[in-house]
Amino acid sequence: MRDKKNISKEEKINNLAELAKALGHRHRIKIIKILAELPEKNKCMVSSIVEELPIAQSTVSQHLKVLKEAGWIEGSIDGPRVCYCLKEGVLDYFKKEFDRLLL
């Protein structure tokens, strides 16, 4: 989900596939869920996410990278911390693309 404008149908399929693939792991769904449940516009630091998952910090970091590269989340630096949040509108974007492609 790099750029939403001017992309071909084929690219839309690749796009949706990449988003779906990134969604396709229980720990990553959990991460998205955590971020989706944050109060409006809030961000969540990595250590909080790590606490909520039964896997190592380095593994969480890898999952965050997958989600970021697919376009689900974005991070920002806050001192020695890094905070993540869902990309604006990404839940709707995913559903919309799913609909447009398959319904």
Added chain:
Amino acid sequence: MRDKKNISKEEKINNLAELAKALGHRHRIKIIKILAELPEKNKCMVSSIVEELPIAQSTVSQHLKVLKEAGWIEGSIDGPRVCYCLKEGVLDYFKKEFDRLLL
């Protein structure tokens, strides 16, 4: 998406993850698209799907297996042919679960 009733939240996450993971490949999205665009209640034989994809028959067969096991599609035997269709209501089911879990 084996059984939609009486499953825990954790199982719902696994469920959604499995559906999303199966959706997360361009050729499998194409297959779902082909089946989604069939006239009401129609089925599509494997050879037709193979024709529409740039990969070998055996590979298509593997993708169909992934989609079937995740609960996206079902197959029925018709003479020497096998015909597939989307599982009834699966597109809505996926969207509903996505919403329930993440919105």
Added chain:
DNA sequence: CATATTAATCGTCTATTTACGATTAATATG
């Protein structure tokens, strides 16, 4: 019954994914 058609499965190869601990880099703090 022999042959053709159709699709699943097998065996194999290569690439990717998922996990971990260890290390590194960046920033805060005493």
Added chain:
DNA sequence: CATATTAATCGTAAATAGACGATTAATATG
């Protein structure tokens, strides 16, 4: 400045995924 905190990256191991051609199994058909 030395140390602590935080998160990314590295290296690695094991498992899974995705592709192929060859084979198999099941059913139709001449």
